[in-house]
Every structure is written in structure tokens, then in C-alpha cells.
Amino acid sequence: MSLTQADGGAGRIDVLRNGMVYDGSAADGAPGDVWIQGGRLLAVLPSGAPPLLPSESAGAADRVIHDCTGMVIAPGFIDVHTHDDAVVLDHPDMLPKLSQGVTTVVTGNCGISLVPIVTDRPAAPLSLLGARQFRFESLRAYRQAIDQSPPGVNVAALIGHTALRMHAMDNLDRPASAAETAAMSRMLDDAMRAGALGMSSGVFYRQAYAADINELSALVKVVAGHGGVYATHVRDELRGIVQAIEEAALTARMAGAPLVLSHHKCAGPENWGRTDETLPLIERLAREQPIAMDVYPYTAGSTVLREDLVDGVIDILITGSEAHPEMIGRYLKDVAALWGITQKQACQRLQPGGACYFQMRQDDVDRVVTHPLSMIGSDGLPHDTHPHPRLWGAFPRVLDQYWRIKGTLPMAQAIHKMTGMSARRFGLGGRGFLKPGYFADVVVLDPDKVRDLATYAEPAQFSQGIEQVWVNGRLAFVGRDKTIAARAGRFVERSNMKVAN
Numbered sequence: 001m002s003l004t005q006a007d008g009g010a011g012r013i014d015v016l017r018n019g020m021v022y023d024g025s026a027a028d029g030a031p032g033d034v035w036i037q038g039g040r041l042l043a044v045l046p047s048g049a050p051p052l053l054p055s056e057s058a059g060a061a062d063r064v065i066h067d068c069t070g071m072v073i074a075p076g077f078i079d080v081h082t083h084d085d086a087v088v089l090d091h092p093d094m095l096p097k098l099s100q101g102v103t104t105v106v107t108g109n110c111g112i113s114l115v116p117i118v119t120d121r122p123a124a125p126l127s128l129l130g131a132r133q134f135r136f137e138s139l140r141a142y143r144q145a146i147d148q149s150p151p152g153v154n155v156a157a158l159i160g161h162t163a164l165r166m167h168a169m170d171n172l173d174r175p176a177s178a179a180e181t182a183a184m185s186r187m188l189d190d191a192m193r194a195g196a197l198g199m200s201s202g203v204f205y206r207q208a209y210a211a212d213i214n215e216l217s218a219l220v221k222v223v224a225g226h227g228g229v230y231a232t233h234v235r236d237e238l239r240g241i242v243q244a245i246e247e248a249a250l251t252a253r254m255a256g257a258p259l260v261l262s263h264h265k266c267a268g269p270e271n272w273g274r275t276d277e278t279l280p281l282i283e284r285l286a287r288e289q290p291i292a293m294d295v296y297p298y299t300a301g302s303t304v305l306r307e308d309l310v311d312g313v314i315d316i317l318i319t320g321s322e323a324h325p326e327m328i329g330r331y332l333k334d335v336a337a338l339w340g341i342t343q344k345q346a347c348q349r350l351q352p353g354g355a356c357y358f359q360m361r362q363d364d365v366d367r368v369v370t371h372p373l374s375m376i377g378s379d380g381l382p383h384d385t386h387p388h389p390r391l392w393g394a395f396p397r398v399l400d401q402y403w404r405i406k407g408t409l410p411m412a413q414a415i416h417k418m419t420g421m422s423a424r425r426f427g428l429g430g431r432g433f434l435k436p437g438y439f440a441d442v443v444v445l446d447p448d449k450v451r452d453l454a455t456y457a458e459p460a461q462f463s464q465g466i467e468q469v470w471v472n473g474r475l476a477f478v479g480r481d482k483t484i485a486a487r488a489g490r491f492v493e494r495s496n497m498k499v500a501n
């Protein structure tokens with residue numbers, strides 16, 4: 001494909017010509033051209049359409065043509081499940097995301113957000129963000145930092161319930177008092193006014209486990225008052241998965257907010273196959289209230305090192321260890337054998353750290369990825385020394401595995417789960433679709449080549465087939481030479497579109 005990198009002025013029009021255009025809506029693709037001007041989409045035209053635009057007569061000098069013959073043109077992918085709160089400031093190029101075609105990340109998932117914590121010693125699970133410092137007591141301050149040093153991708157933020165708790169409570173092993181709930185509500189309200197998408201919770205983690213449904217629904221009510229969303233890493237993804245989903249649904253229903261179940265899974269060998277039970281439950285609940293879920297296309301999860309997840313059955317790969325960095329990239333069972341101790345003891349000795357847990361079965365993952373209520377979210381952990389490959393490969397992997405190899409997701413559906421559906425569910429107005437007037441976040445990919453190359457052994461690998469990534473109308477990533485061409489991301493505030501379930 002040809003690529004002319006002239007730096008035009010405000011009048012410049014970039015024309016992505018003659019690609020297969022998928023608009024983000026799940027409608028079939030059609031051959032066409034996408035016109036970009038001034039950061040927005042000027043037009044989306046069928047191939048061969050007569051030049052209808054007045055600007056067409058403005059002269060060829062203002063136009064840069066990008067031949068997209070044989071390529072797919074789609075809205076930039078939206079990674080709805082990230083822990084990129086700090087990395088967008090610390091390593092703003094955002095190469096692991098841009099190189100997958102991702103143009104917007106949703107931060108603050110699983111109850112964990114930078115806002116409103118101020119500390120230079122973040123405790124678990126906030127430490128998962130890998131931030132050198134927590135310095136944003138308000139979303140306004142975080143937003144300002146993004147504006148001052150724009151990252152490669154757009155940033156939209158959830159506020160973490162655990163972070164609110166850690167700010168407002170001295171003892172996390174009990175539900176919040178009325179005064180503490182009021183204090184958290186004020187902080188949340190302030191963040192919603194500054195453009196937060198909603199609140200996330202991570203009641204799976206000890207620091208939030210004691211929160212009861214009254215505490216949670218009181219906070220989600222604040223979010224609902226602003227038209228925001230409630231995303232949750234549910235209390236139990238193992239044996240108690242059904243009750244945990246029911247609790248999340250009830251919380252959202254009591255508060256009147258749409259729900260997103262984070263990284264839906266049935267974890268642990270005892271629960272393998274139970275998506276046959278959870279997905280019909282989610283469908284049934286979704287008939288009464290807006291519910292969606294996010295998912296990453298891998299059978300391993302990844303989080304901080306947790307002894308309770310060490311069952312002696314599943315494989316566990318060490319992704320980080322402060323005490324024994326030399327063991328990063330090795331399997332826990334091998335480390336335990338080497339040290340002549342049990343896996344649980346080895347887990348203790350490696351703390352604090354992170355790991356990949358091979359806790360899911362392929363058929364469960366497949367059912368969730370292809371389910372109409374799921375969106376794609378990487379859940380990548382950008383600060384791990386040896387990260388889960390989802391950080392670099394989640395989006396191309398969905399296209400490779402489910403569109404090309406298994407044929408269980410049509411291209412239009414796969415793209416919809418990464419774009420239009422995500423924008424609607426999270427309230428990212430003006431994004432997620434290729435429509436005139438929308439922000440020009442666009443990915444151009446080669447359907448014959450698109451594929452993830454990141455593996456558990458070699459996680460930091462570029463995907464192939466992502467040819468161009470445009471962010472707010474600027475060419476941000478060039479696949480041919482794997483380079484960042486611009487850091488054009490912005491803070492994206494909540495701006496709702498209508499959600500029909």
C-alpha cells in the first residue's frame with residue numbers, strides 16, 4: 001500500500017481508498033473510501049461513488065490518498081478492560097496497544113484506579129498498576145496530566161471502588177460506614193462530573209471483599225445518576241460464579257445502572273464447562289436489565305501472586321517477583337521442585353509478584369468470546385516484566401482464532417465487539433463507528449495476515465497485519481516499519497449513546 005506522509009494543514013484530507021469498510025455496527029463490510037479531515041471522519045463513501053464533496057474541487061494538493069485495496073478499514077479498536085492508568089503517562093507511546101489497532105483504552109478496571117490515591121507506596125492490589133507514584137486525588141488532575149502529555153491512544157477512565165475504599169477507610173475488612181460511603185460518593189460524584197465513565201469494583205480482592213451490596217449499590221447509584229456504567233470483577237469466578245453474577249446484577253439493578261461483567265470466566269478445573277450455565281443466566285438477566293461482559297481470548301488469567309489460586313493442578317507461570325526476579329518466566333511447579341518445597345510455599349517466597357494462571361478451558365473461552373453480549377478487553381498488565389501475551393496480542397488473536405481459524409465469528413461481529421458495542425456500552429460518544437462527524441480513530445488491517453505473535457514464552461511481540469492506525473485523524477502507527485508516527489490520544493469523557501440490550 002502506498003503511504004504519503006505529507007504534513008498537511010487544516011485543509012488536508014486523507015483518503016483511505018478502496019478498502020473493505022466495516023463501520024463498527026456488525027453490518028457486513030462493503031468496499032469503500034473513508035475520508036478524514038481535521039481529526040474527524042468527513043465521509044464514508046461506497047467505492048466508485050462520484051466525488052460529491054465540495055472539497056473535492058479544492059484541488060488534489062490537499063488530498064493524500066492511501067490505497068487500501070485488499071485491506072479492511074474499521075473503527076479503531078477499543079480496549080474496554082485495561083490497567084493502563086499509569087502506563088499512559090509513564091510510557092505514553094503505548095506501542096503494545098497501538099500495534100494491535102487499539103485507539104482507546106478504558107482504565108480503572110477491577111476496582112483499581114490511580115484516582116483518588118496519593119501515595120508513594122501503593123499496596124496490593126493497586127500495585128498492579130505499576131505506577132511509580134500515585135499523585136491524582138481527582139480525575140480532573142489526572143485528565144490534566146493526560147492533556148499535558150498526550151499518549152498514543154485515547155484514555156477513558158473508570159473509578160475504582162477499591163481505590164475509593166483505600167482513600168476513605170482505615171479498616172478494609174468491614175463494610176463502609178454511612179459516613180465513609182458518603183465520602184466515597186462525593187469523590188465518585190466529583191469524578192463523574194469530570195468525565196469518568198463509571199465505577200469498577202473488584203470484590204474478588206481482599207481489600208474490597210467485605211463490601212456488601214448496600215455499600216456497592218449506594219455508590220453505583222451515584223454513577224447511575226450521571227448515566228455511567230458499573231463494571232465488576234465479581235466476587236468469585238470459581239465455585240461461586242453463579243451467585244457472584246447474581247450479586248453483580250442485583251447491585252446494578254438496585255442502583256439503576258448498566259452492568260459490565262469483567263473478563264467473564266469459569267475458573268478452576270471444578271468449574272470447567274460451566275459457561276453452559278453462566279451464559280444462559282446472563283442472557284436471562286439481560287432481558288430485565290442492560291448487561292454485557294468483556295473477555296480476553298486466552299485460557300490463562302493473570303493477576304498478582306495469590307496463594308489461594310495455587311491448587312497444585314493448574315499451571316502457573318511467574319510474571320513478576322520482587323523477591324526472586326530470576327524466577328520470572330518460569331513455572332511455579334518448576335520453582336517449587338528446584339527449591340524442594342511445595343508450590344504454595346514457593347508462592348509465598350516469591351511475593352510480591354504476579355503470575356499467569358492457566359485456569360480456564362478452551363471451550364468456555366470460545367463460548368464467551370463468540371457470545372453476542374461480549375466485548376473484547378485485553379486485561380493486559382503493562383508493568384509486568386514478563387507479561388501475559390494478551391497485553392500485545394488480544395485483538396489480532398480474536399481475528400486470527402475466531403474469524404480465520406475456527407470461523408465462529410464473522411469479521412463484522414468480531415469488529416463490532418471491539419468497536420461499536422464497546423463505545424455504546426461504556427458511553428464513548430463519537431467513537432466506535434465509522435460515521436461522518438465521528439472522531440477519526442481508524443485501523444487499516446490486512447485480513448490475509450492479521451495474527452497475534454505474542455506467546456507465553458515470548459510475550460512482547462508485535463502482531464502482524466495491522467497496517468495503519470489513525471488516532472483523532474492522525475496517523476499514529478505504521479505497521480510496515482512498526483513505528484509510532486504520532487501521539488495523538490486524548491482524554492475521552494463519558495458521552496452516552498443509547499444502549500438497547
Ligand SMILES: [Zn+2]
Nearest residue numbers: 110233262263
Ligand atoms: Zn479483574
